[in-house]
Amino acid sequence: MSNNTTTDPAVRLEHVTKKIGRKTIIDDLSFEINRGEVFGFLGPNGAGKTTTIRMIVGLMRMTKGNIYIQGHSIRGAFKEAIRQVGAIVENPEMYKFLTGYQNLVHYARMVSGVDKERIDEVVKRVHLENSIHDKVKKYSLGMRQRLGVAQALLHRPAVLILDEPTNGLDPQGIHDLRHYLHQLSREEHVAVVVSSHLLSEMQLMCDRIGILQKGKLVGVETVNTFVNEGGQTVRLTVDDCAFAAKVIKDKLSLEAVLADDDTLEMTLEKEKIPVIIDTLVLSKVKIYAVVAVKKSLEQRFLEVTGGKSVE
Amino acid sequence: MLNKFAGLLQNENMKIYRRGSFKVMIAILIGLVLLVGMILRFNTPQPSTTATTHWKQQLQAQINQDKKQLPSLKADKQVYETFKKNIAINQYRIKHNLKPSSSETLWQFVMAVAGNMITIIGVFTVIVVATSIASEFDSGTIKLLLIRPIYRTEILLSKYVSALLFTVLSLIVLFVASWIVGGICFGFDSASEAHLVYSNGVVHQTSWTLAVWQTYLLDCVSLVMTVTAAGLIAAVFRNGGLAIGLSIFMMMAGPIAVQLLSRFDWVKYILFANTDLTQYTNGVPLRSEMTLGFSIAVLAVYYSVFVLVGWVFFTRRDIKA
Ligand SMILES: Nc1ncnc2c1ncn2[C@@H]1O[C@H](COP(=O)(O)OP(=O)(O)OP(=O)(O)O)[C@@H](O)[C@H]1O
Ligand SMILES: [Mg+2]
Numbered sequence: 001m002s003n004n005t006t007t008d009p010a011v012r013l014e015h016v017t018k019k020i021g022r023k024t025i026i027d028d029l030s031f032e033i034n035r036g037e038v039f040g041f042l043g044p045n046g047a048g049k050t051t052t053i054r055m056i057v058g059l060m061r062m063t064k065g066n067i068y069i070q071g072h073s074i075r076g077a078f079k080e081a082i083r084q085v086g087a088i089v090e091n092p093e094m095y096k097f098l099t100g101y102q103n104l105v106h107y108a109r110m111v112s113g114v115d116k117e118r119i120d121e122v123v124k125r126v127h128l129e130n131s132i133h134d135k136v137k138k139y140s141l142g143m144r145q146r147l148g149v150a151q152a153l154l155h156r157p158a159v160l161i162l163d164e165p166t167n168g169l170d171p172q173g174i175h176d177l178r179h180y181l182h183q184l185s186r187e188e189h190v191a192v193v194v195s196s197h198l199l200s201e202m203q204l205m206c207d208r209i210g211i212l213q214k215g216k217l218v219g220v221e222t223v224n225t226f227v228n229e230g231g232q233t234v235r236l237t238v239d240d241c242a243f244a245a246k247v248i249k250d251k252l253s254l255e256a257v258l259a260d261d262d263t264l265e266m267t268l269e270k271e272k273i274p275v276i277i278d279t280l281v282l283s284k285v286k287i288y289a290v291v292a293v294k295k296s297l298e299q300r301f302l303e304v305t306g307g308k309s310v311e
Numbered sequence: 312m313l314n315k316f317a318g319l320l321q322n323e324n325m326k327i328y329r330r331g332s333f334k335v336m337i338a339i340l341i342g343l344v345l346l347v348g349m350i351l352r353f354n355t356p357q358p359s360t361t362a363t364t365h366w367k368q369q370l371q372a373q374i375n376q377d378k379k380q381l382p383s384l385k386a387d388k389q390v391y392e393t394f395k396k397n398i399a400i401n402q403y404r405i406k407h408n409l410k411p412s413s414s415e416t417l418w419q420f421v422m423a424v425a426g427n428m429i430t431i432i433g434v435f436t437v438i439v440v441a442t443s444i445a446s447e448f449d450s451g452t453i454k455l456l457l458i459r460p461i462y463r464t465e466i467l468l469s470k471y472v473s474a475l476l477f478t479v480l481s482l483i484v485l486f487v488a489s490w491i492v493g494g495i496c497f498g499f500d501s502a503s504e505a506h507l508v509y510s511n512g513v514v515h516q517t518s519w520t521l522a523v524w525q526t527y528l529l530d531c532v533s534l535v536m537t538v539t540a541a542g543l544i545a546a547v548f549r550n551g552g553l554a555i556g557l558s559i560f561m562m563m564a565g566p567i568a569v570q571l572l573s574r575f576d577w578v579k580y581i582l583f584a585n586t587d588l589t590q591y592t593n594g595v596p597l598r599s600e601m602t603l604g605f606s607i608a609v610l611a612v613y614y615s616v617f618v619l620v621g622w623v624f625f626t627r628r629d630i631k632a
Contacts, residue, residue: 057458059630079460087458093451097330106325109318110459151455 008071010035010084010159010191011056016065018051018215025051027215029065033193035158038185040206040223041195047212049195050090053163056193057087070158083111086157088165092148096137100128100147103136104154111155118154125180126150141168149177160184161193166201178205233267235259237289238280247283248276265293319465323473327439336435340481341488343431347424348492355415355497366410370401377401389595396509403514409505416501418519420493421486425526428489430562432481433534437541437558440474444542444625445551453630463626471542478534482527532610533586537562539614543621573597585609 009032018026026048033039041049054060056067058074058081067074072081094103104123108114123132126146136144145168152160160181166174178201184190185207196202202209203223211218236256238244241264245256248266252275259265268276273290280287327333377398384391404411412419444467447453457463494502506519541558545551565583572578579585579598585606590596 054630059454059457061629078462082458083460085458089454089458091451093455095326095452096450098325102325102329106322107455107459109322110315110461112315 008068009033010070011193012068013052013056014066014068016052016055016067017063018048018055018060019063025215026055026062029212029215029217031210031217031220033159033191035191036185036189037207038181038192038194038205040202040209041193041212042199042202042209043195043212048215049212050163051215052212053087053089053161053193053195056161057085057089058082059089083155084158085161086152086155086159087161087163088145088148088152089161089163091167092144092151094136094144094147094151097135099135100132100139100143100150103147104132104151107151108154114154122150122153125153127176142170142173145169146173156188157190159191159193163195164197165194166196174201181205232270232273233265233293234273235289235291235293236264236266236276236280236287237262237291238264239286239288243283244280244285247280247285251279251283252276262288315461316465316469319461319469320473320476323443323469324476327443327473327477330442332438332442336438337481337484340428340431340435340484344424344428344485344488344492348420348489348496351415351420351423352496367405370405370411374398374401395512399509399512399514400507403507407505407516409507409516412501412504415497416504417490417493417497417499418501418504418506418523420497421489421519421523422526424489425485425523426530428485429482429527429530429534432478432485433537433562434559435481436474436478436534436538437562438555439477440471440538440542441545441551441554441558443470443474444545445549445554448549448630449551457630464622467546467622467625471539474538474542475535478531478538482531486523486527529588532588533562533583536582536586536610536613536617539617539621543617543624546621546625569597576600579605580609582609582613 011033013029013031016026016029017024029052041052043049051060055062056069056074058078061075066076067081069081070084072084074081094100095106098106101119101123104119108119123129126149128143128146128150131139131143136147139147145165149162149165152162162181165177169177181192181194182205185192194202194205196205206223208220208222210220236244237260239262241258241262245258245264248254248256248264252272254266254268254272254276256264256266266276273292277287277290377394381391381394381398384394401411403409415423447456456466490502504519506517506522508515508517508522537558540561541554544557545554548554561583565581566587569578569581569583572581573584576598579601584597584601588603588606590601591603591606596602
């Protein structure tokens with residue numbers, strides 16, 4: 001879509017600050033989102049996820065800093081920048097007295113290059129063929145969400161921003177969306193930005209996540225590093241738990257806790273796992289299973305944000 | 312560019328005409344014209360036969376009577392002018408064999424309903440423009456509307472222009488409906504009636520259609536100012552009810568307030584002292600020092616301020632809805 005695709009990141013925030021009155025809502029955010037990745041915005045209620053998205057799409061002005069989309073400043077070159085963006089901000093509000101199709105025609109008229117075929121194609125993608133000619137007031141929340149995704153995709157944006165996209169979708173819908181977002185990022189090199197409260201969802205959907213707290217960026221990491229940082233948790237199923245725990249404590253000075261009648265659990269660096277197995281085997285402990293427990297993003301999220309509740 | 316703007320207008324038109332309220336408005340418009348037509352039809356006496364046969368003698372008698380009274384009326388300039396006008400028109404009728412109608416005619420009906428019906432069209436357009444702007448904020452659709460490669464100025468302009476196009480459409484509906492109702496109630500044969508205009512001591516024969524649309528145009532001065540004010544209020548407060556209520560209240564109360572305050576000289580700077588431009592063509596201005604040029608200047612200043620303030624608020628403020 002743009003000549004700058006190879007050199008510029010899809011979205012770049014530079015020292016973005018937003019103050020309303022005296023309150024600093026967003027405090028000096030700087031990060032980049034690349035094409036071909038799914039980026040997740042994570043943060044408790046009121047952290048400033050929606051505010052950041054509003055500034056990226058130009059609905060709110062920033063007090064300081066700048067945002068570039070494919071190299072175009074949203075402040076200085078609004079049309080060039082926004083042309084590359086498809087978005088849902090908070091809820092997908094559409095014109096209720098129009099049909100789904102009329103809504104799409106409405107948005108198609110506002111950009112160049114979206115014809116009837118493209119509208120039909122997008123409708124098929126979000127599986128709304130059967131209700132696209134119904135008035136939106138008859139739609140369920142999930143159907144409106146799908147229509148919202150459809151309007152965001154119409155003009156083949158390089159950056160797709162979805163604020164809480166799984167809100168209202170049924171499991172099948174979530175699965176389809178996840179699959180589709182992956183496909184968009186991998187095959188069409190779209191930069192996908194999502195925010196969500198469903199942390200397990202984020203874990204499955206995102207390549208990288210940025211954690212916002214009180215308007216500040218706490219960290220940007222890939223999902224894997226993020227989850228695994230702070231050690232790996234393993235579960236060992238053995239014949240004699242008490243003895244095994246004693247061996248581990250005496251020979252390796254590590255703590256193992258009883259997770260079940262015949263299972264021990266411990267958190268440690270990855271490299272220590274074979275050492276423990278060797279030691280136990282030498283001590284004649286029978287090992288039936290070693291399971292690496294994938295820590296959920298939620299646990300990790302609570303660790304990072306200081307245990308504050310999310311929902 | 313122009314192509315894109317046509318698309319924006321199409322969008323706004325779709326949003327105006329697909330709302331249920333549009334059909335109700337048009338139905339009210341036509342219904343009221345019909346109602347007024349019926350009431351007038353059944354309260355107007357039917358022409359008597361003597362009036363149809365001896366109209367020239369009757370007109371001549373009228374002229375003679377008016378002429379006799381004329382010298383005694385010099386004190387009141389307005390009454391004096393009216394008498395002079397009547398005499399001139401009656402003489403013209405006798406000379407050109409143009410029989411005056413003895414009852415209501417199609418065209419007189421079209422003209423008679425214009426003023427009040429345009430006030431109602433004004434109310435409807437206020438509702439349309441306020442809804443067009445404020446409902447986007449109420450429903451949250453403003454977010455999806457403003458993240459397109461289109462400046463907010465263009466969006467606002469498309470909303471304003473489409474509201475005024477709604478006025479034009481309503482005027483056409485009004486014209487056609489009152490012409491048809493006028494014809495049904497008072498006879499289509501009167502459609503060919505001559506329209507006589509008296510100016511600077513001379514009588515001209517002009518077209519009724521032209522005269523009606525001139526009246527429409529003059530009545531629309533107040534309408535456009537009110538609609539622009541409604542758009543301004545909707546853009547500033549993002550609240551449709553407030554915009555509709557406040558601007559309609561202003562439209563109704565403004566002219567009355569101005570009459571009550573007419574003894575103060577500063578009243579001439581108030582918007583509503585200047586919206587009725589017919590005060591310069593057939594009547595006395597609110598204050599003797601006011602001229603047509605003065606009123607146009609005052610209107611231009613108010614209009615510019617309305618547009619500027621509405622534009623600044625619509626284009627500059629953050630969207631938090
Ligand atoms: N108009 C406003 N005036 C003052 N403060 C505001 C305004 N709008 C939002 N805020 C504040 O900005 C902060 C960020 O809000 P935002 O909606 O961006 O949070 P969020 O991360 O999207 O939360 P959620 O998870 O609930 O969607 C909140 O603390 C909120 O109180
Ligand atoms: Mg939010």
